[in-house]
Amino acid sequence: MEGNMKKNIWINGQDVETENYSDLLSPYSQEKIADIAIANKLQTQNAIQVAYDSKEVMAKMPAHQRAAILEKVSQLLEENLEEAAKVISLESAKPLIFAKAEVIRTIETYKFASEEAKRIHGETIPFDAAVGGVGKIGYTIRNPIGVIGAITPFNFPMNLVAHKVGPAIAAGNTVVLKPASQTPLSAFFIADLFKKAGLPDGVLNVVTGPGRVVGDAIVESDLVSMVTFTGSSSVGIALRAKAGLKKTTLELGSNAALIIDEDIDVTKAIDRCLMGAFSNQGQVCISLQRIYVHEKIYDEFVSQFAKSASELKLGDPLDPETYVSSLISSNDLDRALSWIEEAKAQGATIATGGKTVGNILEPTVILDVTNNMKVSCNEVFAPIVSICKVSSVEEAIDAVNDSRYGLQAGIYTNSVVNALKAADDLHVGGVVINDVPTFRVDQMPYGGVKESGTGREGLKYAIEEMTEMKLVIWHKG
Structure with a gap:
């Protein structure tokens, strides 16, 4: 063309x-x-x-x-x-x-x-x-x-x-x-x-x-x-x-969240989480933006996820090998970088990414995030995901609901009780069990609550x- x-x-x-x-x-x-x-x-x-x-x-x-x-x-x-x-x-x-x-x-x-x-x-x-x-x-x-x-x-x-x-x-x-x-x-x-x-x-x-x-x-x-x-x-x-x-x-908008329960095989969830967080540079209404991981498997999840994120191929969108390319505009890139800097200034840690390669933002994983940082409470619409440690599914559900958005949320768990609790208590338009909140097929009812x-x-x-x-x-x- x-x-x-x-x-x-x-x-x-x-x-x-x-x-x-x-x-x-x-x-x-x-x-x-x-x-x-x-x-x-x-x-x-x-x-x-x-x-x-x-x-x-x-x-x-x-x-x-x-x-x-x-x-x-x-x-x-x-x-x-x-x-x-x-x-x-x-x-x-x-x-x-x-x-x-x-x-x-x-x-x-x-x-x-x-x-x-x-x-x-x-x-x-x-x-x-x-x-x-x-x-x-x-x-x-x-x-x-x-x-x-x-x-x-x-x-x-x-x-x-x-x-x-x-x-x-x-x-x-x-x-x-x-x-x-x-x-x-x-x-x-x-x-x-x-x-x-x-x-x-x-x-x-x-x-x-x-x-x-x-x-x-x-x-x-x-x-x-x-x-x-x-x-x-x-x-x-x-x-x-x-x-x-x-x-x-x-x-x-949304800032879609995922809960990862303590009984999960981390390796099996990683690929879906990568797709959820980084497909289309995170510019998806239900892009995975917040992950709440049980403290028992938190360290294992963070190290596997950050390592896999750092290995994604950046480049020309017309190259069939490329996984992550440019954000839609230079303004969006500047905004995403400023939100990362704000999070760092307020005590967050960058596990991987946070920098640009040409005009592409690297897939970015942020730890030690509080819920009032822009990367957590606003819709980030960029390849940025924050991971938080929780001690129970209840604590995670409260954290997910502490948002002005409510489009979709997910939970990985082998407990029927916890799955049902998430389905009942998450205040969102769609709850996805054992997959990321970024899941959508086109005939399903899709929409949200709150903002x-x-x-x-x-x-x-x-x-x-x-x-x-x-x-x-x-x-x-």
Whole structure:
């Protein structure tokens, strides 16, 4: 892909030029990849109007047809897997091994969306259970909500688009999509596949530009019925305040934690913990950030984990051997380094990492962390993990819950009692037993509590959020 590629916004199935364009640079090499359109407010409103004007077409489209379009997108993506993975790697610096894994998941996500499109249904209500209901029958149906504004992040630029566009189209809605500024190419790639798959023009519109222009226009528009957003808690909270009575699904930040009980074979857990902490440079909402290890095996765990972390291969994201590459921006690198320095100044110890190699942050393991250090209490979104010693599972559960976030958490244990205790007492959206909290498959309900957001994604669950229930009552007389 050449640096002179020009990408326009995508409205009504057409490329639309804008007045201004911005340089899209590779986070790894800083080389120019493309010129990306910067939409203004009027163009964004135009995209919303087009989506609004197309909503009857989608609402009337039979389920089998919506399913067939989504199935076709899944097939086309499978045929273009290598190219799609390269696009992700190039614009986000996600190492190729993880970019390929993302494309494989995205193929599945559209496949699940296609299947769920065929099973959107309501229920019958026993009206005669009420004295006044005798002689009446009733049932619910689920109708599409209308125009969905989708705002997606950089860290899974293809699969997190699929988690919004897939269920929206399955449910018979239309979409205005604002992808993250650093990763628009993945979104345009998918829009092109939808066009080839036969999606009517105007149903999916892709508008690039700054959040305060494009994002605000979407959130404030009366023609948009729902906003689905994945990103930081601060932006999500501000977005919800502006959204009025619109429905919102917010997938926000986290500082995911894992408890390691005393009866665990440490060696068996290490590889999963490495993946959980360092895949995609730790830029995952459920990236493993805090590990609470029982004191009996703490030293063994720390030495094995730190040694393995220090051996991960750093480098060019397009090299199939690379495990860790650059963070998404130099600002994020500076922020991560300053948080490491702050932790050191407050008495934390670096077991491994903490330095940069070129513009790559080494996988970093921090010990002696207190829960008020930024590396522990904020979302670090970098290849940094802190390990704390605990004397019991109860102590670990309290430490995990002492957070303003609650997306997912995990526990490794051979004790059924401790596993059930974690499942009951961890205040999070998902508890993973005998694996890392970074586990996700795309059909499961996914979302958090506290500042980790509202609503659930996962195709069936997202479709429930993206439809409105209507009750129909018949009088038999």
